[in-house]
Amino acid sequence: MATYKLLLLPGDGIGPEVMAGVQTVLAALAETGLAHFETEADLVGGCAIDAHGKPLSDATLAKADAADAILLGAVGGPKWNGVAYEIRPEAGLLRLRKDLGLFANLRPAICYPALADASALKRELVEGLDIMIVRELTGGVYFGEPKEITTLPDGSKRAVDTQVYTTAEIERIAHVAFDLAAKRSGRVASAEKHNVMKSGVLWKEVVTEVHARHHAGIELEHVLADNCAMQLVRRPKQFDVLVTDNLFGDVLSDVAAMLTGSLGMLPSASLGAVDARGTRKALYEPVHGSAPDIAGQDKANPIAMIGSLAMCLRYSFGLGEAADLVDGAITAALAGGARTADIAGEGSKVLGTRAMAETIAAELRTRAA
Ligand SMILES: NC(=O)c1ccc[n+]([C@@H]2O[C@H](COP(=O)([O-])OP(=O)(O)OC[C@H]3O[C@@H](n4cnc5c(N)ncnc54)[C@H](O)[C@@H]3O)[C@@H](O)[C@H]2O)c1
Incomplete structure:
Protein backbone atom coordinates (compact mmCIF):
# COMPACT_ATOMS: atom_id res chain seq x y z
CA MET A 1 0.00 0.00 0.00
CA ALA A 2 1.45 3.40 -0.99
CA THR A 3 2.06 5.92 1.78
CA TYR A 4 1.10 9.52 1.07
CA LYS A 5 2.37 12.66 2.80
CA LEU A 6 -0.25 14.97 4.25
CA LEU A 7 0.46 18.30 5.90
CA LEU A 8 -2.12 19.09 8.58
CA LEU A 9 -2.62 22.76 9.46
CA PRO A 10 -5.34 22.75 12.15
CA GLY A 11 -5.17 26.52 12.76
CA ASP A 12 -7.30 28.29 15.37
CA GLY A 13 -10.61 28.00 17.24
CA ILE A 14 -12.45 24.81 16.30
CA GLY A 15 -9.74 24.01 13.71
CA PRO A 16 -7.79 21.62 15.98
CA GLU A 17 -11.01 19.93 17.14
CA VAL A 18 -12.29 19.16 13.64
CA MET A 19 -8.77 18.17 12.53
CA ALA A 20 -8.71 15.61 15.35
CA GLY A 21 -11.82 14.17 13.67
CA VAL A 22 -9.82 13.77 10.46
CA GLN A 23 -7.18 11.84 12.36
CA THR A 24 -9.84 9.51 13.77
CA VAL A 25 -11.04 8.81 10.23
CA LEU A 26 -7.49 8.44 8.87
CA ALA A 27 -6.81 5.78 11.50
CA ALA A 28 -9.93 3.89 10.43
CA LEU A 29 -8.93 4.21 6.77
CA ALA A 30 -5.47 2.80 7.50
CA GLU A 31 -7.13 -0.20 9.18
CA THR A 32 -9.14 -0.91 6.02
CA GLY A 33 -5.90 -1.12 4.05
CA LEU A 34 -7.28 1.30 1.44
CA ALA A 35 -5.02 4.25 2.21
CA HIS A 36 -2.17 5.01 4.54
CA PHE A 37 -0.98 8.55 5.27
CA GLU A 38 2.11 9.95 6.88
CA THR A 39 0.99 13.16 8.57
CA GLU A 40 2.89 16.14 9.88
CA ALA A 41 1.25 19.07 11.66
CA ASP A 42 2.23 22.73 11.65
CA LEU A 43 0.93 26.18 12.52
CA VAL A 44 -1.08 28.66 10.47
CA GLY A 45 -3.12 31.73 11.38
CA GLY A 46 -3.34 33.16 14.89
CA CYS A 47 -1.40 30.34 16.54
CA ALA A 48 1.46 30.99 14.08
CA ILE A 49 1.37 34.71 14.95
CA ASP A 50 1.73 33.76 18.62
CA ALA A 51 4.66 31.44 17.86
CA HIS A 52 6.48 33.23 15.03
CA GLY A 53 5.06 36.74 14.81
CA LYS A 54 3.47 36.00 11.41
CA PRO A 55 0.54 33.87 10.26
CA LEU A 56 2.59 31.63 7.94
CA SER A 57 6.31 31.10 8.44
CA ASP A 58 8.60 30.49 5.46
CA ALA A 59 9.40 27.06 6.91
CA THR A 60 5.70 26.12 6.96
CA LEU A 61 5.25 27.42 3.42
CA ALA A 62 8.19 25.24 2.32
CA LYS A 63 6.56 22.20 3.97
CA ALA A 64 3.28 23.04 2.24
CA ASP A 65 5.11 23.24 -1.06
CA ALA A 66 6.67 19.80 -0.53
CA ALA A 67 3.51 18.02 0.74
CA ASP A 68 1.40 15.76 -1.49
CA ALA A 69 -1.63 17.65 -0.15
CA ILE A 70 -2.59 20.02 2.67
CA LEU A 71 -5.55 19.82 5.02
CA LEU A 72 -6.39 23.07 6.81
CA GLY A 73 -8.84 23.61 9.70
CA ALA A 74 -9.65 27.31 10.10
CA VAL A 75 -7.87 30.50 11.06
CA GLY A 76 -8.69 33.63 13.03
CA GLY A 77 -10.47 34.71 16.15
CA PRO A 78 -11.05 37.72 18.41
CA LYS A 79 -7.63 37.32 20.05
CA TRP A 80 -5.96 38.56 16.86
CA ASN A 81 -8.48 41.28 15.89
CA GLY A 82 -5.99 44.01 16.74
CA VAL A 83 -2.96 42.76 14.76
CA ALA A 84 -1.69 44.68 11.71
CA TYR A 85 -3.65 44.01 8.49
CA GLU A 86 -0.61 42.49 6.73
CA ILE A 87 -0.10 39.85 9.41
CA ARG A 88 -3.73 39.09 10.30
CA PRO A 89 -4.49 35.32 10.52
CA GLU A 90 -6.31 35.24 7.16
CA ALA A 91 -3.17 36.61 5.45
CA GLY A 92 -1.54 33.21 6.12
CA LEU A 93 -4.29 31.45 4.22
CA LEU A 94 -4.23 33.96 1.35
CA ARG A 95 -0.45 33.54 1.06
CA LEU A 96 -0.78 29.76 0.92
CA ARG A 97 -3.38 30.03 -1.85
CA LYS A 98 -1.41 32.63 -3.80
CA ASP A 99 2.11 31.18 -3.43
CA LEU A 100 0.99 27.64 -4.22
CA GLY A 101 -1.00 28.92 -7.23
CA LEU A 102 -4.28 27.39 -6.00
CA PHE A 103 -6.50 28.98 -8.64
CA ALA A 104 -9.43 26.55 -8.67
CA ASN A 105 -11.73 26.46 -5.68
CA LEU A 106 -14.17 23.55 -5.69
CA ARG A 107 -17.13 23.88 -3.38
CA PRO A 108 -19.68 21.08 -3.49
CA ALA A 109 -23.13 21.82 -2.13
CA ILE A 110 -24.69 18.49 -1.27
CA CYS A 111 -27.97 18.06 0.53
CA TYR A 112 -27.98 14.81 2.51
CA PRO A 113 -31.46 13.23 2.53
CA ALA A 114 -31.42 13.07 6.34
CA LEU A 115 -30.88 16.83 6.52
CA ALA A 116 -33.24 18.09 3.81
CA ASP A 117 -35.49 19.62 6.46
CA ALA A 118 -32.59 21.74 7.82
CA SER A 119 -32.37 23.66 4.53
CA ALA A 120 -33.76 27.17 4.14
CA LEU A 121 -35.74 25.79 1.17
CA LYS A 122 -38.52 23.22 0.98
CA ARG A 123 -37.44 19.56 1.10
CA GLU A 124 -38.56 18.82 -2.50
CA LEU A 125 -36.38 21.64 -3.86
CA VAL A 126 -33.17 20.45 -2.17
CA GLU A 127 -33.44 16.72 -1.54
CA GLY A 128 -30.73 15.00 -3.60
CA LEU A 129 -29.08 18.33 -4.44
CA THR A 260 -27.60 22.42 2.43
CA GLY A 261 -28.41 23.20 6.05
CA SER A 262 -25.25 24.17 7.94
CA LEU A 263 -21.83 25.68 7.42
CA GLY A 264 -20.51 22.74 9.41
CA MET A 265 -21.33 20.41 6.49
CA LEU A 266 -19.43 22.06 3.63
CA PRO A 267 -16.00 20.92 2.43
CA SER A 268 -13.84 22.59 -0.22
CA ALA A 269 -10.76 22.00 -2.34
CA SER A 270 -8.35 24.53 -3.81
CA LEU A 271 -6.30 23.13 -6.67
CA GLY A 272 -3.28 24.35 -8.62
CA ALA A 273 -2.21 23.59 -12.18
CA VAL A 274 -1.21 20.07 -13.19
CA ASP A 275 2.61 19.88 -13.37
CA ALA A 276 4.91 17.83 -15.59
CA ARG A 277 4.61 14.83 -13.21
CA GLY A 278 0.83 14.92 -13.56
CA THR A 279 0.35 16.08 -9.94
CA ARG A 280 -1.04 19.35 -8.65
CA LYS A 281 -0.73 21.39 -5.47
CA ALA A 282 -3.88 21.15 -3.41
CA LEU A 283 -5.34 22.45 -0.17
CA TYR A 284 -8.51 21.07 1.37
CA GLU A 285 -10.47 22.92 4.04
CA PRO A 286 -13.96 23.31 5.42
CA VAL A 287 -15.86 26.39 4.25
CA HIS A 288 -16.54 27.52 7.81
CA GLY A 289 -14.30 29.70 9.95
CA SER A 290 -12.82 29.13 13.40
CA ALA A 291 -16.21 29.53 15.19
CA PRO A 292 -14.82 31.18 18.35
CA ASP A 293 -18.30 31.05 19.93
CA ILE A 294 -18.12 27.26 20.26
CA ALA A 295 -14.34 26.66 20.22
CA GLY A 296 -12.91 24.30 22.83
CA GLN A 297 -16.35 22.94 23.79
CA ASP A 298 -16.51 19.74 21.72
CA LYS A 299 -19.53 21.22 19.90
CA ALA A 300 -18.19 21.72 16.36
CA ASN A 301 -19.48 19.62 13.50
CA PRO A 302 -16.47 17.79 12.01
CA ILE A 303 -18.29 16.73 8.81
CA ALA A 304 -17.07 19.66 6.64
CA MET A 305 -13.49 18.81 7.66
CA ILE A 306 -13.95 15.05 7.14
CA GLY A 307 -15.67 15.76 3.80
CA SER A 308 -12.59 17.81 2.86
CA LEU A 309 -10.49 14.71 3.54
CA ALA A 310 -12.77 12.76 1.17
CA MET A 311 -12.17 15.41 -1.52
CA CYS A 312 -8.43 15.10 -0.87
CA LEU A 313 -8.55 11.33 -1.38
CA ARG A 314 -10.47 11.81 -4.62
CA TYR A 315 -8.71 14.77 -6.24
CA SER A 316 -5.11 14.52 -4.98
CA PHE A 317 -4.63 10.77 -4.78
CA GLY A 318 -7.18 9.28 -7.16
CA LEU A 319 -8.43 7.13 -4.25
CA GLY A 320 -12.05 7.15 -5.41
CA GLU A 321 -12.95 3.99 -3.50
CA ALA A 322 -11.61 5.36 -0.21
CA ALA A 323 -13.32 8.72 -0.88
CA ASP A 324 -16.64 6.96 -1.56
CA LEU A 325 -16.18 5.03 1.67
CA VAL A 326 -15.70 8.24 3.70
CA ASP A 327 -18.63 9.99 1.98
CA GLY A 328 -20.76 6.87 2.46
CA ALA A 329 -19.82 6.73 6.15
CA ILE A 330 -20.93 10.37 6.59
CA THR A 331 -24.25 9.66 4.85
CA ALA A 332 -24.76 6.51 6.94
CA ALA A 333 -23.94 8.29 10.22
CA LEU A 334 -26.49 10.99 9.40
CA ALA A 335 -29.09 8.45 8.26
CA GLY A 336 -28.55 6.64 11.58
CA GLY A 337 -29.52 9.82 13.43
CA ALA A 338 -26.06 11.15 14.41
CA ARG A 339 -26.29 14.94 14.82
CA THR A 340 -24.04 17.66 16.17
CA ALA A 341 -25.84 20.66 17.70
CA ASP A 342 -25.79 22.76 14.49
CA ILE A 343 -27.86 20.16 12.57
CA ALA A 344 -29.92 18.72 15.41
CA GLY A 345 -33.67 18.74 15.03
CA GLU A 346 -36.18 18.62 17.83
CA GLY A 347 -35.71 15.52 19.95
CA SER A 348 -32.45 14.39 18.32
CA LYS A 349 -29.65 13.16 20.51
CA VAL A 350 -26.78 15.60 20.18
CA LEU A 351 -23.23 14.31 19.73
CA GLY A 352 -20.02 16.21 20.37
CA THR A 353 -17.24 16.66 17.81
CA ARG A 354 -15.32 13.60 18.98
CA ALA A 355 -18.37 11.33 19.15
CA MET A 356 -19.50 12.39 15.65
CA ALA A 357 -16.05 11.62 14.21
CA GLU A 358 -16.00 8.26 16.00
CA THR A 359 -19.47 7.42 14.66
CA ILE A 360 -18.30 8.17 11.11
CA ALA A 361 -15.12 6.10 11.64
CA ALA A 362 -17.23 3.21 12.97
CA GLU A 363 -19.52 3.39 9.91
CA LEU A 364 -16.42 3.38 7.72
CA ARG A 365 -15.06 0.24 9.39
CA THR A 366 -18.44 -1.51 9.08
CA ARG A 367 -18.79 -0.61 5.41
CA ALA A 368 -15.22 -1.68 4.62
CA ALA A 369 -15.55 -5.04 6.38
N1 LIG B 1 -11.17 29.81 6.03
C1 LIG B 1 -11.10 30.28 7.25
O1 LIG B 1 -10.23 29.92 8.02
C2 LIG B 1 -12.14 31.27 7.69
C3 LIG B 1 -13.34 31.40 7.00
C4 LIG B 1 -14.32 32.26 7.53
C5 LIG B 1 -14.06 32.97 8.68
N2 LIG B 1 -12.85 32.82 9.31
C6 LIG B 1 -12.55 33.49 10.58
O2 LIG B 1 -13.24 32.76 11.61
C7 LIG B 1 -13.59 33.65 12.66
C8 LIG B 1 -15.07 33.53 12.95
O3 LIG B 1 -15.80 33.96 11.80
P1 LIG B 1 -17.37 33.85 11.62
O4 LIG B 1 -17.99 33.76 12.98
O5 LIG B 1 -17.78 34.92 10.71
O6 LIG B 1 -17.61 32.50 10.82
P2 LIG B 1 -17.61 31.00 11.31
O7 LIG B 1 -17.77 30.15 10.13
O8 LIG B 1 -16.42 30.74 12.16
O9 LIG B 1 -18.90 30.87 12.26
C9 LIG B 1 -20.21 31.28 11.83
C10 LIG B 1 -21.27 30.54 12.68
O10 LIG B 1 -21.32 29.19 12.25
C11 LIG B 1 -21.03 28.30 13.32
N3 LIG B 1 -20.15 27.24 12.82
C12 LIG B 1 -19.10 27.39 11.97
N4 LIG B 1 -18.50 26.21 11.76
C13 LIG B 1 -19.18 25.30 12.49
C14 LIG B 1 -19.04 23.90 12.70
N5 LIG B 1 -18.08 23.18 12.10
N6 LIG B 1 -19.91 23.29 13.51
C15 LIG B 1 -20.90 23.96 14.12
N7 LIG B 1 -21.09 25.29 13.96
C16 LIG B 1 -20.24 25.95 13.16
C17 LIG B 1 -20.31 29.15 14.37
O11 LIG B 1 -20.48 28.61 15.66
C18 LIG B 1 -20.93 30.50 14.16
O12 LIG B 1 -22.13 30.59 14.89
C19 LIG B 1 -13.17 35.04 12.20
O13 LIG B 1 -11.91 35.33 12.78
C20 LIG B 1 -13.06 34.91 10.70
O14 LIG B 1 -12.15 35.81 10.15
C21 LIG B 1 -11.89 31.98 8.85
Missing part, protein backbone atom coordinates in the same frame (compact mmCIF):
# COMPACT_ATOMS: atom_id res chain seq x y z
CA ASP A 130 -25.47 17.88 -5.60
CA ILE A 131 -23.90 21.01 -7.13
CA MET A 132 -20.19 21.63 -7.66
CA ILE A 133 -19.28 25.32 -7.69
CA VAL A 134 -15.93 26.00 -9.35
CA ARG A 135 -14.69 29.44 -8.28
CA GLU A 136 -11.62 31.14 -9.75
CA LEU A 137 -9.57 31.91 -6.66
CA THR A 138 -6.39 33.84 -7.44
CA GLY A 139 -7.54 36.51 -9.90
CA GLY A 140 -10.32 39.05 -10.32
CA VAL A 141 -11.33 41.95 -8.16
CA TYR A 142 -9.74 40.69 -4.92
CA PHE A 143 -6.27 40.93 -6.44
CA GLY A 144 -6.51 43.39 -9.38
CA GLU A 145 -4.51 46.62 -9.28
CA PRO A 146 -5.06 49.48 -8.66
CA LYS A 147 -6.65 48.66 -5.34
CA GLU A 148 -6.68 51.78 -3.20
CA ILE A 149 -8.49 54.52 -1.37
CA THR A 150 -7.37 58.03 -2.37
CA THR A 151 -8.37 61.45 -1.08
CA LEU A 152 -9.96 63.83 -3.61
CA PRO A 153 -9.25 67.61 -3.73
CA ASP A 154 -12.50 68.33 -1.85
CA GLY A 155 -11.39 66.05 1.00
CA SER A 156 -13.80 63.23 0.20
CA LYS A 157 -12.45 59.82 -0.69
CA ARG A 158 -12.46 57.55 -3.69
CA ALA A 159 -12.06 53.76 -3.46
CA VAL A 160 -11.00 51.58 -6.38
CA ASP A 161 -10.91 47.82 -6.82
CA THR A 162 -10.01 46.43 -10.20
CA GLN A 163 -11.72 43.43 -11.79
CA VAL A 164 -9.18 41.91 -14.13
CA TYR A 165 -8.97 38.57 -15.96
CA THR A 166 -6.72 37.30 -18.73
CA THR A 167 -7.50 34.67 -21.36
CA ALA A 168 -5.12 32.19 -19.70
CA GLU A 169 -6.74 32.60 -16.27
CA ILE A 170 -10.21 31.97 -17.70
CA GLU A 171 -9.05 29.06 -19.86
CA ARG A 172 -7.51 27.10 -17.00
CA ILE A 173 -10.54 27.44 -14.70
CA ALA A 174 -12.87 26.54 -17.60
CA HIS A 175 -10.87 23.33 -18.20
CA VAL A 176 -11.23 22.38 -14.53
CA ALA A 177 -15.01 22.84 -14.74
CA PHE A 178 -15.41 20.87 -17.98
CA ASP A 179 -13.14 18.05 -16.74
CA LEU A 180 -15.23 17.76 -13.57
CA ALA A 181 -18.47 17.80 -15.53
CA ALA A 182 -17.19 14.94 -17.68
CA LYS A 183 -17.05 12.81 -14.51
CA ARG A 184 -20.46 14.01 -13.31
CA SER A 185 -23.62 14.76 -15.29
CA GLY A 186 -21.90 16.41 -18.26
CA ARG A 187 -23.38 19.87 -17.67
CA VAL A 188 -21.63 23.20 -17.00
CA ALA A 189 -23.22 26.58 -16.31
CA SER A 190 -20.88 29.57 -16.53
CA ALA A 191 -21.89 32.69 -14.60
CA GLU A 192 -20.67 36.24 -15.34
CA LYS A 193 -22.14 39.63 -16.17
CA HIS A 194 -21.24 40.21 -19.80
CA ASN A 195 -24.16 42.65 -20.07
CA VAL A 196 -22.36 45.25 -17.92
CA MET A 197 -18.73 44.15 -17.44
CA LYS A 198 -15.88 43.83 -19.95
CA SER A 199 -14.38 41.03 -17.86
CA GLY A 200 -17.72 39.27 -18.28
CA VAL A 201 -17.56 39.66 -22.06
CA LEU A 202 -14.10 38.08 -22.14
CA TRP A 203 -15.12 35.37 -19.64
CA LYS A 204 -18.06 34.31 -21.81
CA GLU A 205 -15.99 34.43 -25.00
CA VAL A 206 -13.14 32.31 -23.59
CA VAL A 207 -15.40 29.73 -21.90
CA THR A 208 -17.31 29.36 -25.19
CA GLU A 209 -14.07 28.83 -27.09
CA VAL A 210 -12.58 26.33 -24.61
CA HIS A 211 -15.85 24.43 -24.78
CA ALA A 212 -15.98 24.33 -28.60
CA ARG A 213 -12.32 23.35 -28.93
CA HIS A 214 -11.86 20.82 -26.17
CA HIS A 215 -15.10 19.82 -24.47
CA ALA A 216 -17.83 19.90 -27.11
CA GLY A 217 -19.45 16.78 -25.59
CA ILE A 218 -20.35 18.71 -22.43
CA GLU A 219 -23.54 20.77 -22.28
CA LEU A 220 -22.69 24.45 -21.68
CA GLU A 221 -25.08 27.16 -20.55
CA HIS A 222 -24.22 30.81 -19.86
CA VAL A 223 -26.11 32.52 -17.08
CA LEU A 224 -25.91 36.07 -15.73
CA ALA A 225 -24.55 35.96 -12.19
CA ASP A 226 -27.51 37.83 -10.66
CA ASN A 227 -30.00 35.52 -12.36
CA CYS A 228 -27.84 32.60 -11.20
CA ALA A 229 -28.27 33.68 -7.57
CA MET A 230 -32.03 33.78 -8.10
CA GLN A 231 -32.10 30.39 -9.84
CA LEU A 232 -30.06 28.85 -7.02
CA VAL A 233 -32.81 29.59 -4.54
CA ARG A 234 -35.68 29.02 -7.01
CA ARG A 235 -34.70 25.68 -8.58
CA PRO A 236 -31.19 24.70 -7.44
CA LYS A 237 -31.24 21.18 -8.88
CA GLN A 238 -31.10 22.60 -12.44
CA PHE A 239 -27.32 23.11 -11.88
CA ASP A 240 -24.54 20.53 -11.82
CA VAL A 241 -21.12 22.20 -12.31
CA LEU A 242 -21.22 25.98 -11.97
CA VAL A 243 -18.06 27.90 -12.97
CA THR A 244 -17.57 31.54 -12.11
CA ASP A 245 -15.05 34.21 -11.12
CA ASN A 246 -13.63 35.00 -7.71
CA LEU A 247 -16.18 37.61 -6.57
CA PHE A 248 -19.34 35.99 -7.95
CA GLY A 249 -18.04 32.63 -6.77
CA ASP A 250 -17.65 33.96 -3.25
CA VAL A 251 -21.27 35.06 -3.16
CA LEU A 252 -22.87 32.21 -5.14
CA SER A 253 -21.12 29.51 -3.11
CA ASP A 254 -22.41 31.04 0.11
CA VAL A 255 -25.93 31.08 -1.34
CA ALA A 256 -25.54 27.41 -2.29
CA ALA A 257 -24.18 26.71 1.19
CA MET A 258 -27.43 27.78 2.81
CA LEU A 259 -29.34 25.28 0.68
